[in-house]
Amino acid sequence: MISIVVPTLGRDSLGDLLATLAGQVGDRPALEILLVDDRSTGGGELPVPGALTAYTKVLRGHGAGPAAARNLGWRAARFPWVAFLDDDVLPASDWLDRLVADLAVPERVGGVQGVVRVPLPADRRPTDWERTTAGLADGEWITADMAYRRTALTAVGGFDERFPRAYREDAELAHRVRCAGWRLTRGTRTVTHPVRAESRWISLRTQRGNADDALLRRLYGAGWREELGVPAGRRHRHAVITTAGVLAAVALAGGLAARGSRAGRPFAGTAALAGAVWLAGTTRFAYERIAPGPRTRAEVTAMLMTSAVIPPLAVTHWVRGWWGGRHEAPCRAVRCRDGVR
Structure with missing residues (x-):
């Protein structure tokens, strides 16, 4: 039946x-x-x-x-x-x-x-x-x-x-x-x-799932992945890469605005350091996606381009989901991995 x-x-x-x-x-x-x-x-x-x-x-x-x-x-x-x-x-x-x-x-x-x-x-x-x-x-x-x-x-x-x-x-x-x-x-x-x-850009569209992850974090707390049996993700790494990229861009803009003056030197140093962190993180992310793959020109090109876009896109969707779920009440049903309260 x-x-x-x-x-x-x-x-x-x-x-x-x-x-x-x-x-x-x-x-x-x-x-x-x-x-x-x-x-x-x-x-x-x-x-x-x-x-x-x-x-x-x-x-x-x-x-x-x-x-x-x-x-x-x-x-x-x-x-x-x-x-x-x-x-x-x-x-x-x-x-x-x-x-x-x-x-x-x-x-x-x-x-x-x-x-x-x-x-x-x-x-x-x-x-x-x-x-x-x-x-x-x-x-x-x-x-x-x-x-x-x-x-x-x-x-x-x-x-x-x-x-x-x-x-x-x-x-x-x-x-x-x-x-x-x-x-x-x-x-x-x-x-x-x-x-x-x-499409070879499918990895960008799938980042929308980060909004759902944010809602799960709202509902089930910091241990939601373990609780639901979901593998660890890259969110924290994406956040570091995104923060470094934003900081580098802001510092670079500040340095350009203060170009020719002593006030521009701290901006230049910050832009260089943050840019190095962003580049290292993005390069590692791209390598981790390219290395196990077929390494064709089309695949490598897609991985390089999407690896630069995914971290800020993932963070944006996460923030959107976190804000959208701000009024959701946390679930009390936790620690039920074995089917028992």
């Missing part, structure tokens, strides 16, 4: 996902598929195969992001288990059978994660974006393939719609589910998550 919820933006990959499921449904009366069409504008009919017509219901989302779309889906679900899939994954040929087996768990298990595989090129080193996507394979409780008991979702109110991106909203939900006393575990079913074709 399973409801499968797939929020979608109408990507071509949705057709492959549904075609794969169509070959697995057989005669399963206790199954439904809820497609949440979250396109902000109309984009035509979704590609539902004929074999899935009897199982599938299409819901109209509000273009408010994956958290809101998933909430719309699970709240319309009829069955005790809700399995979330992203529209850009490809389930294995035995995914549905293994899902059924995965959900044969004790009553206090509130969620079961599937195995996510990210194929990388075999003939070259992966790009920065490919390595970023590959990190999904090691993520905890990611909703690329994650099933929850409907009662667990109801108990915690589902996804927090203050997180509008596909970024941290699943880890934050898992944290609250554990804090409500439920256990989370891993299953054996498998999905493949291909690396989406993206």
Whole structure:
């Protein structure tokens, strides 16, 4: 008795996902598929195969992001288990059978994660974006393939719609589910998550997630990464690089204004020192991104340019998120990594 919820933006990959499921449904009366069409504008009919017509219901989302779309889906679900899939994954040929087996768990298990595989090129080193996507394979409780008991979702109110991106909203939900006393575990079913074709400037767009990190810091305190099982980030390094860059620019401007006078000497020294810190930090950041990659001209150029822009952009988004969440009350539910208050 399973409801499968797939929020979608109408990507071509949705057709492959549904075609794969169509070959697995057989005669399963206790199954439904809820497609949440979250396109902000109309984009035509979704590609539902004929074999899935009897199982599938299409819901109209509000273009408010994956958290809101998933909430719309699970709240319309009829069955005790809700399995979330992203529209850009490809389930294995035995995914549905293994899902059924995965959900044969004790009553206090509130969620079961599937195995996510990210194929990388075999003939070259992966790009920065490919390595970023590959990190999904090691993520905890990611909703690329994650099933929850409907009662667990109801108990915690589902996804927090203050997180509008596909970024941290699943880890934050898992944290609250554990804090409500439920256990989370891993299953054996498998999905493949291909690396989406993206602009080489994608790393700049992803910096918007820093606003969500700032909100999490507001809600869960300084130890939020450990609490939610999120790997350490580069925020503090970005802050140092950004501060050095701003200080160098201000000192340089001051030196130019005082050019020709003794008052300009301190400005020159400050600009040189701060500029050296900025250059060293930016160079190290760029090297860390270039070294494990394919080192093609296009990749190196993109890494050099984006490595100079990312630190101030990340800090700007963090400050925006911190200010935007200034009225949010801190959560009292902490220290729940093991699912116990």
